Amino acid sequence: MVELVNITKLYHKKPVVNNVSLFVPKGQTLVLLGKSGSGKTTLLKMINRLIEPDEGNILIDGENIANRSVEELRRNIGYVIQAIGLFPHWTVAQNIATVPALIDWPKDKISSRVSELLEHMGLPQQFASRYPHELSGGQQQRIGVARALAANPSLLLMDEPFGALDPIIRKEIQSDFQHLSIFKEMTKIVVTHDVKEAFYLGDEVALIDEGKIIEKATPRNFLFNSTSNLVKGFIGEDAWSLKLSQVALSEVISFLAFAKDSAEEVLICHIDEKPFSRIFSMVNSDQQQVKIIDDSGLVGHAFVGDLKASFLKFESQLVAD
Amino acid sequence: MIEFLKDNIGEIGEQTMEHLWLSGISIFLSCVAGISLGLGLTRNQKLAGFFIGVTGVMQTIPSLAMLGFFIPFLGIGKLPAILALFLYALLPIVRNTYTGIQNIDANIREAAISMGMTRYQLLAKVEFPLALPVIFAGIRTATVINVGVATLCALIGAGGLGEFIFRGITLNSTPMILAGAIPASLLAISLDYALSLVQKNVRKRLWPFIAGMAIVVGIYPVWASLSQTNNKVGLVAGFNSEFMNRADGWPGLSEAYDLQLPALELEITLMYEALKNQEADVIAGFTTDGRIQSYNLRVLEDDLHYFPPYYAAPIVKLATLKEYPLLEASLEKLEGKIPKELIAYLNLKVDQHEFTIEQAADSLLSAVTKGVFVNNRSASGKEKLVIGSKAFTESYILAAFLSRYIEATTSYRTDLKLGFGGTKLLFDAFLSGDIKLYPEYTGTALLVFVQPDKTVIDSLLQSPEKIHTFTNRELKEDFGVVMLPSFGFNNTTALMMREELANQLGIVSISDLKNYINRFDQ
Numbered sequence A: 001m002v003e004l005v006n007i008t009k010l011y012h013k014k015p016v017v018n019n020v021s022l023f024v025p026k027g028q029t030l031v032l033l034g035k036s037g038s039g040k041t042t043l044l045k046m047i048n049r050l051i052e053p054d055e056g057n058i059l060i061d062g063e064n065i066a067n068r069s070v071e072e073l074r075r076n077i078g079y080v081i082q083a084i085g086l087f088p089h090w091t092v093a094q095n096i097a098t099v100p101a102l103i104d105w106p107k108d109k110i111s112s113r114v115s116e117l118l119e120h121m122g123l124p125q126q127f128a129s130r131y132p133h134e135l136s137g138g139q140q141q142r143i144g145v146a147r148a149l150a151a152n153p154s155l156l157l158m159d160e161p162f163g164a165l166d167p168i169i170r171k172e173i174q175s176d177f178q179h180l181s182i183f184k185e186m187t188k189i190v191v192t193h194d195v196k197e198a199f200y201l202g203d204e205v206a207l208i209d210e211g212k213i214i215e216k217a218t219p220r221n222f223l224f225n226s227t228s229n230l231v232k233g234f235i236g237e238d239a240w241s242l243k244l245s246q247v248a249l250s251e252v253i254s255f256l257a258f259a260k261d262s263a264e265e266v267l268i269c270h271i272d273e274k275p276f277s278r279i280f281s282m283v284n285s286d287q288q289q290v291k292i293i294d295d296s297g298l299v300g301h302a303f304v305g306d307l308k309a310s311f312l313k314f315e316s317q318l319v320a321d
Numbered sequence B: 001m002i003e004f005l006k007d008n009i010g011e012i013g014e015q016t017m018e019h020l021w022l023s024g025i026s027i028f029l030s031c032v033a034g035i036s037l038g039l040g041l042t043r044n045q046k047l048a049g050f051f052i053g054v055t056g057v058m059q060t061i062p063s064l065a066m067l068g069f070f071i072p073f074l075g076i077g078k079l080p081a082i083l084a085l086f087l088y089a090l091l092p093i094v095r096n097t098y099t100g101i102q103n104i105d106a107n108i109r110e111a112a113i114s115m116g117m118t119r120y121q122l123l124a125k126v127e128f129p130l131a132l133p134v135i136f137a138g139i140r141t142a143t144v145i146n147v148g149v150a151t152l153c154a155l156i157g158a159g160g161l162g163e164f165i166f167r168g169i170t171l172n173s174t175p176m177i178l179a180g181a182i183p184a185s186l187l188a189i190s191l192d193y194a195l196s197l198v199q200k201n202v203r204k205r206l207w208p209f210i211a212g213m214a215i216v217v218g219i220y221p222v223w224a225s226l227s228q229t230n231n232k233v234g235l236v237a238g239f240n241s242e243f244m245n246r247a248d249g250w251p252g253l254s255e256a257y258d259l260q261l262p263a264l265e266l267e268i269t270l271m272y273e274a275l276k277n278q279e280a281d282v283i284a285g286f287t288t289d290g291r292i293q294s295y296n297l298r299v300l301e302d303d304l305h306y307f308p309p310y311y312a313a314p315i316v317k318l319a320t321l322k323e324y325p326l327l328e329a330s331l332e333k334l335e336g337k338i339p340k341e342l343i344a345y346l347n348l349k350v351d352q353h354e355f356t357i358e359q360a361a362d363s364l365l366s367a368v369t370k371g372v373f374v375n376n377r378s379a380s381g382k383e384k385l386v387i388g389s390k391a392f393t394e395s396y397i398l399a400a401f402l403s404r405y406i407e408a409t410t411s412y413r414t415d416l417k418l419g420f421g422g423t424k425l426l427f428d429a430f431l432s433g434d435i436k437l438y439p440e441y442t443g444t445a446l447l448v449f450v451q452p453d454k455t456v457i458d459s460l461l462q463s464p465e466k467i468h469t470f471t472n473r474e475l476k477e478d479f480g481v482v483m484l485p486s487f488g489f490n491n492t493t494a495l496m497m498r499e500e501l502a503n504q505l506g507i508v509s510i511s512d513l514k515n516y517i518n519r520f521d522q
Helices: A040-047 A070-075 A092-096 A098-102 A107-120 A125-129 A137-149 A167-179 A195-201 A219-225 A229-246 A249-255 A276-281 A304-320 B002-042 B045-060 B063-074 B078-102 B106-114 B119-156 B162-170 B174-200 B202-227 B241-245 B250-257 B268-276 B318-323 B326-332 B340-351 B357-369 B393-409 B423-432 B442-450 B454-460 B464-479 B499-505 B510-521
Strands: A002-011 A014-024 A029-033 A055-060 A077-081 A155-159 A187-192 A204-209 A212-217 A265-270 A289-294 A297-303 B237-239 B263-265 B282-286 B297-299 B312-317 B385-390 B414-420 B437-441 B481-483 B493-498
Touching: A002 A040, A014 A040, A014 A055, A014 A204, A014 A212, A029 A040, A029 A195, A040 A055, A040 A155, A040 A187, A070 A077, A070 A098, A077 A137, A077 B106, A092 A098, A092 A107, A092 A125, A092 A137, A098 A107, A107 A125, A107 A137, A137 A155, A137 A167, A167 A195, A187 A195, A195 A219, A195 A229, A204 A219, A204 A229, A212 A219, A212 A229, A219 A229, A219 A304, A229 A276, A249 A304, A276 A304, A289 A304, A297 A304, B002 B045, B002 B078, B002 B119, B002 B162, B002 B174, B002 B202, B045 B078, B063 B078, B063 B119, B078 B119, B106 B119, B119 B162, B119 B174, B162 B174, B162 B241, B162 B263, B162 B423, B174 B202, B237 B241, B237 B268, B241 B250, B241 B263, B250 B510, B268 B282, B268 B493, B297 B499, B312 B318, B312 B326, B312 B393, B312 B464, B318 B326, B318 B481, B326 B393, B340 B357, B340 B393, B357 B393, B385 B393, B385 B423, B393 B414, B393 B437, B414 B423, B423 B442, B437 B442, B442 B454, B442 B464, B454 B464, B464 B481, B493 B499, B493 B510
Parallel strands: A029 A187, A029 A204, A077 A155, A155 A187, A265 A289, B237 B263, B237 B282, B385 B414, B385 B437
Antiparallel strands: A002 A014, A002 A055, A204 A212, A289 A297, B282 B493, B297 B493, B312 B437, B312 B481
């Protein structure tokens, strides 16, 4: 649980972070979304005191961080940056064990933690004795994340964590981040300028501009309910595809007309999937069918055209709400 | 060459050890100070430019000037040498430490800080290990420079391989120069190589390196103190390289009087300073030196007549006299024209920087000619007559005087090539024809060029005239060279002590000195 109360930071007497208050419940992911220079990174760095605020307080689990020893505070917060910043003179194992070594964990506890984290990150155990320069960029970033998680921090801060990775590796790691159990318990604050990444990772997204929070909402509300021009401007052309990627089949099922199983099936989708981007890109296939299933079996068949129609009905209802 | 090495292997080893120690301790100190300073500067960027500038300026000071600069404060010997070497080695180490740390990727530093490292942990675990290869490159640069500059330290009595080099230059002996130069180069190369081995895997081999350094720094003083002869007498001699090694210098004197004294090797001007500052108690100086009076020195009586008379006279080839027919008649007129008091006075004035060499030569010219010779002959078309000198005040003055005198009394034009680093060097240049004329001393000509048997020397020593005649006969036969009539003053070598100390110990003659020293052997 992290709480920012009226935080202001001035550079050359101008506010780069201007009276910001935020609340992130335990175990949730907040994404700080903004252009470069919006103040989002400054805001993040104030949480582990790499930067000290000029005004306001930051509380972690109810305790004001200004009252804690700065080293002790940082050792309890995981921190991942775009440039990774692995220590080139240390092996992967030494890198991962940075914080545990600083807080004097016993050796066997450290080595079992290192192998546990390698496994979580999907990396082979023999990587432990390699040096960072022997690894690919994606592998290095996984090590960077493992290093941040090593001492079981309750809070994880990530600054453009996947920005330098190529798109395929990036999707893979983003998906890991969403689904790996190791992240579940943790409170996460992620800085990014990538709108898709923000809506993919965030339980909530806060759009920041000129040091102020423009809007903070769930991705769903952001996309379907926001009236702010700034938000619309920021999301821009991506709005439609983002909307498509947000909605699960189960949400539109009440607007959907099922059909008899007749034509050829082009897709089989689980009811919890979000397949609308694919469905809307199937231009000349309105007469083809999608087979919808759930955990217990068949739910029904639907024509692609009817699925499209059901999504539009769902959207208009959401906006009307 | 090989024979020379065989004969001197002990001394070469000793000087190599001494050299290694001088370099080792100064580099060790530079590492400690340079790395600390470099690390400190990374925490204070404003001072960094200033300090690196200052160490850079120090690097540009010519090494010899730096050594000379410390003498008034620190005297001679190992201390000023180590300080100068230390300052020289400082720049590469400070600069590389600073830039090594400065150039570390900012993201790595941010990662380390955000992991909760303290300032010290950041430095010890991340910054220092990452900068080490760069720091090591600085240490290697410093080491190579240092071993080279350390040869110069021989000039201020600090010892090392420079002793061989400077002696070799003075005596124009190639084997002797190489006996110093080759070990010095090998030392530089092998130290650099050893450091390169450490550098390759510096993080793992840092401790062996520090241990090796500590051994070099620590072992020599122990070894030196064990090997040093016990100096119960408490007197130390300071001699210049030439006197130290010439057969008619210290080796002969020591034998003739059975005199045993520990002796420092010093550059000639420093020798007097050392005596004055009580860093040496006995030196071998020249009897016409003005400093005898101004420093209040006692010239010890040569009661066994070891030192032959050294009358100054122009030396010239017979062929040159034929080529320049007016020369002989003109120079012969100088016989007996320069009294000892006059040359001692001029030597002193020049040494005290009251006169330049030129002013002294002018005074000498006007004193000698009293305006009698007025030259109204037009210059002849002959090649310029090149006049040489040795590297001490009196020789400079006499050469400059000869140039003026010849131009005033003949139609020949002259050119000066002054400051040859040793008698042998100058004599060789003279024989090869590069130098046509220079002021030499009868005793030197006899003992260094003619080198007669000891019995012949003994029969000649009492009479300056006999020496001159005998020497000239031999020089003509052997080299086709003649010493013209002497200027009239005797500038012999003599042992000197501070008046006060000589009084206190009751020493008037060299035999007194010997007796004083021998008292301690019983």
